[in-house]
Amino acid sequence: MTRATQKEAADFLAANPEIIQIQAFLTDPSGVARGKVLRPEEIATAYRDGRPLPCSIQSLDMLGADVLETGLVWEEGDSDRPCFPVAGTLTHAPWHDVPTAQVILESFERDGSPTPADPRHALARTVATLEAMGLKPVVAIELEFYLVDREAAAKGRIVPPAAPNGFAPAHLQAYLMQDLEDFSPFLNDVFDGAKRMGLPARTLISEYAPGQFEIVLEHRADAMRAADDAVLYKRLVKGVAGKHGFVATFMAKPYAETSGSGLHIHVSLADEENANLFAGEGPLTPHLAHAIGGLEATMAESMAVFAPNANSFRRFRRNTYAPMTPAWAVDNRSVPLRVTSGRPDTRHLEHRVCGADANPYVALATVLAGIAEGIEKKIEPSEPIVGDGYREKQEATLPLNWWKALEVARASSFLPERLGAGFANIFLTIKEAECDRFFACVSDVDVDWYLRNV
Incomplete structure (x- = not known):
């Protein structure tokens, strides 16, 4: 994958000096966007060194709760991973009243290898x-x-x-x-x-x-x-x-x-x-x-x-x-x-x-x-x-x-x-935990069907 350069960010901000904030996010295994809001003066560092996000962000279920069975929470001390902007994705977020940009991130391990749980790396693999x-x-x-x-x-x-x-x-x-x-x-x-x-x-x-x-x-x-x-x-x-x-x-x-x-x-x-x-x-x-x-x-x-x-x-x-x-x-x-x-x-x-x-x-x-x-x-x-x-x-x-x-x-x-074995295991572990949590809930349909009929 081609790593985004600091020049890309500098050129974007020079062309759009009105930008006040930048939403930097990655997509977790469930497809939910998670990240941070940065100020323009922070973006160059993010392109150079990556922006740290906790590894547990890739262990969350649809509601944002940790799935401990992934091994991405306490076993890792919820440590950070550097997340780098994806080339070509720094763009406007035009629905905001405040002038806002956004950029997609992808996560890497501290040794520079792709983070197994990041779904973007699973696609890159295929x-x-x-x-x-x-x-x-x-x-x-x-x-x-x-x-x-x-x-x-x-x-x-x-x-x-x-x-x-x-x-x-x-x-x-x-x-x-x-x-x-x-x-x-x-x-x-x-x-x-x-x-x-x-x-x-x-x-x-x-x-x-x-x-x-x-x-x-x-x-x-x-x-x-x-x-x-x-x-x-x-x-x-x-x-x-x-x-x-x-x-x-x-x-x-x-x-x-x-x-x-x-x-x-x-x-x-x-x-x-x-x-x-x-x-x-x-x-x-x-x-x-x-x-x-x-x-x-x-x-x-x-x-x-x-x-x-x-x-x-x-x-x-x-x-x-x-x-x-x-x-x-x-x-x-x-x-x-x-x-x-x-x-x-x-x-x-x-x-x-x-x-x-x-x-x-x-x-x-x-x-x-x-x-x-x-x-x-x-x-x-x-x-x-x-x-x-x-x-x-x-x-x-x-x-x-x-x-x-x-x-x-x-x-x-x-x-x-x-x-990738790491991604497949983490994805399925999260979804298995979600499935168990979902069917443990008592819904309005349960009450409507069974309250008086059983």
Whole structure:
């Protein structure tokens, strides 16, 4: 990885002298941003020497509680690790009233080696594997999200918000232009913010549920940057939503009765001359066929990454655009692996398994790892689905609850081999602790179902 230089910071501050504060953060294994707010005069030192953050920051569950079983707390004396800015990620945080910048950090050990628990290093590992094979992943990450009413959310309820004109979306209405117009003040600010941040935000869609939207990010020839884009994009959407009086959520399934939100990964492979190795006259080139075979073969053991939370699994229901079993097809959204149609030179694979709550670094790392597995071992794909994938693949063969997905992942040799044994163990240990803590809670549903009926 190319280390960011002090010149990058100096040039940015010279071009933006109004900046008062800089949010320096890394992404923990669960996908939560954690870090510090620095003053401009501190940033040069951070680029030169790194900024210290406690190693336990990579042991936290979704609520910020230590997971002692990771061995990253008392065994390490909660000691610091130097965290260095990622080249090219120092940018504006345009939703703040105070002029604010932000920069992504990545963590290193005191000897300069990558910190095993940092999810960005897990992605770097899988990218390096493909590059060693002479393959360059070209990637875009597509994230769906919901806007919800802030006052209701503060009281623990989720309902669609009223637009500035007073009307609240109430119907499914996929691709409805009226929703885009009603929420245009928010959406325009997201696009303006993306431009200031250097994010390649393109097509805007009103999705298949009230208050659900998607803004497509353009492909990057740098897979690491594509994941950074996704992390920065989520911060932008949440920040701009708050400024407009909404809450933006990337929960996988906010409403039981409507579609969940996905994180769809669009990927192709280029050779050293940048030729698309997935492009050809037929639907499948050898590289694309083996990529599909590898992703199908590793999908079950990867579900704990693609669906990392309890709520993630509420998304997997028949006829909801979320998969139940490994399968592929050409231009078909009823399967988890969709080969796009169109001009052969644009052909790529859309991986449709992850919920929007997945950590972009870990999700992309695992998808690329599955592709590498398939190509190295020449794994052949299944027969393509024609028509309704839910009807053709009626038996659900993926682990579709949290504890089963974690059990399958823990038995995997693929995940530790491809993502790194240290990272895989820490990630799964955190999620196993979260799963145990979640199901120890007594919910309102418990009371409603069982208080008087048992």
